[in-house]
Amino acid sequence: QVSGSAWAECPNGVESAANVYITEVSQLNTSEARGEELLEQVEEIVAISGKPKVNLIGHSHGGPTIRYVAAVSPNLIASATSVGAPHKGSATADFIRNVPPGSAGEVLLAGIVNGLGTLINFLSGSSSTSPQNALGALESLNSQGAAVFNAKYPQGLPTTACGEGAYSVGGVRYYSWSGTSPVTNILDPSDLLLGASALTFNGEANDGLVGRCSSHLGKVIRDNYRMNHLDEVNQTLGLTSLFETDPVTVYRQHANRLKNDGL
Numbered sequence: 001q002v003s004g005s006a007w008a009e010c011p012n013g014v015e016s017a018a019n020v021y022i023t024e025v026s027q028l029n030t031s032e033a034r035g036e037e038l039l040e041q042v043e044e045i046v047a048i049s050g051k052p053k054v055n056l057i058g059h060s061h062g063g064p065t066i067r068y069v070a071a072v073s074p075n076l077i078a079s080a081t082s083v084g085a086p087h088k089g090s091a092t093a094d095f096i097r098n099v100p101p102g103s104a105g106e107v108l109l110a111g112i113v114n115g116l117g118t119l120i121n122f123l124s125g126s127s128s129t130s131p132q133n134a135l136g137a138l139e140s141l142n143s144q145g146a147a148v149f150n151a152k153y154p155q156g157l158p159t160t161a162c163g164e165g166a167y168s169v170g171g172v173r174y175y176s177w178s179g180t181s182p183v184t185n186i187l188d189p190s191d192l193l194l195g196a197s198a199l200t201f202n203g204e205a206n207d208g209l210v211g212r213c214s215s216h217l218g219k220v221i222r223d224n225y226r227m228n229h230l231d232e233v234n235q236t237l238g239l240t241s242l243f244e245t246d247p248v249t250v251y252r253q254h255a256n257r258l259k260n261d262g263l
Contacts, residue, residue, distance in 0.1 A: 018255055021045045021054070025065060030136040031149050034061065035068025042069055042076055053078040055258050057251075059233050060084055060209070061141060063176075063217065064149060071153040074170040078263045080156065080218075081254060082176040084207050084232040087150070087157060088214040089143030095200040097142045162213035164220050173263060174218020177250070179227030181241065182208035188239035194228045207232065221254070 023045075025037040038056075045054055055078050058066035063085020070080040086093070139145040150157055156165040156174030165174060182198035183191045194208025205212040209229040216223065226244035230236055234247040 018055075018259075019049060021049075026133065028137040029133040031061070031064040031068055031140040033133070033136065034065040035072070038065055039069050039073060042073070046076055052076075055079045055081070055263055057081045057083065057254075058085060060086075060229065061137065063087060063215075064140065064146070067153055067155065067217070070170075070172045070174075071155050074172050077172045079173040079175065079258060079261075081258075082174075082215065082217040084178040084210050084215055084227075084229055085176070085217070086141055086210045086214050087146065087217055088211075089146035090141050090210055090214065091143075091201045091204070091206070092197045092209050093138055093142040097138060097144075156218040158216050162216065164216060165218045167219045173261065175221055175254070175257075176215055176217035176219070176223075177221040177225065177254075178210060178212065178215035178223050179207040179225040179229070179232055180205040180212050180223070181226045181231075181244075182206065182228045184226060184228055184231055184241035184244070185239045188230075188236050190230050190236045191228065194230065221257075225250070 021041075023038055023041045025034040025041075042054055042056075046052065053076055056066040056069065058064075058081070060083075063082035064087065066080045066082070067087075070077045140149060155169040155172065158165045167173060182194045185191060198206055198208045201211055205224070207215075207227065207229040212223050225232070226241045227247065231240040231244075231247060234240065240247060
């Protein structure tokens, strides 16, 4: 998931709330393919808004997707914020990738994941008609594929195992945050799935699909929210932890942060 925003000026010179534009890319595809889809929409947003740059926010695979756009067209991007994104790959994707390539199991797995992508596309009300490419997404999200992508587009990535990356590269500011609690609300059925997928991390702190250190990009706002991978975008049905800041508030705080940073 990815979104972009551009600040608007009121007639009296006082800044109003951000104009938020929701973008649509393939649910399942390579980071580069998704990035090209997003870039087209960013160019359109800049033209419509009249603003020279936008602030991008990307969740999950949206993280590498917005990184691609920021890397190839930094002149259009004020900031790129990653939320629960697997910049160094996901242990869950590595686990799935153990299915032998070209095997009947891989064909079955691809069919299931492609179907899931189509379902997500429908439930989200997306009008995107882009084809689903489960194996392409898997290759982008496992550690080997992420390393190849990172070699091409290293902007904002930490140079240490679990540190912060450069806060600003090529005029683009980089931020990130993530959670480390796979199970947060017993009423949320999706917690069962994330609790199971968390086992693939062998004890590493994670949100159910992304490890804590893998989520780091640029300035790390926080990497241990009591949130799982879906809580980070206020799903499912807002059933998040009662003992953590509401996810919507976290996004509002970040909007204020961007504004205070002059973005």
